[in-house]
Amino acid sequence: MQGHVIMWPFFEECFLGRYFPYDAQERKQGEFERLVQGLMTVDEYLAKFNELAKFAHFRIAMPTSAFLASKFRRGLNEEIADKIVGAASRDFGTLVQQCRDIEDVCVVSKAKKAKVSDVKGTEVVAVDPNKIEAMLDWERPKTVTEMRSFLGLELKERLTTAPVLVLPDSAEQIELY
Secondary structure, three states: OOOOOOOHHHHHHHHHHHHOOHHHHHHHHHHHHHOOOOOOOHHHHHHHHHHHHOOHHHOOOOOOHHHHHHHHHHHOOHHHHHHHOOOOOOOHHHHHHHHHHHHHHHHHHHHHHOEEEOOOOOEEEOOOHHHHHHHHOOOOOOOHHHHHHHHHHHHHHHHHHOOOOOOOOOOOOOOOO
16 A cells, blocks of 8 residues: 655644544633642643644644743732833743742741741741651651651751740749749
C-alpha cells in the first residue's frame, strides 16, 4: 500500500476528536480563562498556568508572549498585581521574573512583620506550620548518622512547639515557687 499524505490540521482534528473530545477541550479552555493566582505562590501559579496554557491554542492559533503575559497579569493576586502595574512587561518571561522578585520582597516583609496573638493578646513570633509539618513527616532513622540528624530535628521540634514564654503583666500579682 502506498503512503498517503495527510495534512497536519486534518490529523490533529481526527486525533483530538478521538483522544481529547471537544467538550473536554472546552472545559480546559474555561479553566485557563478563569485561572487566578489566589493563595498560590508565583511558581505554583506559573506551573498551573503553563499546564492550562496549552489549551489556549484551541481559541488562538499561536498564543504570543504578549498574550500570555497579559493573561498571567490579569490572574495575579492583588498584592503582586498592585506592585507590578507600572513595571509590567509585555514579555512573558520578564513578567514572571518581575512577579517572583516582588513576591520575594513581600515574603521578606511579611516575615519581619509576622506576629500572632496568644490568649492574653501578647504578641509572639509566628512559626511556619509548613516547616513543622516537614519535620513531623521525617522518616524513622535507621543509622547512627540518621539518628543524630533526627535528634537535632527532635530538639528543633520541641523548641518550635513548646509554649512561648512572655514577660508577666506588671499589673498582676506574681507568685514564685
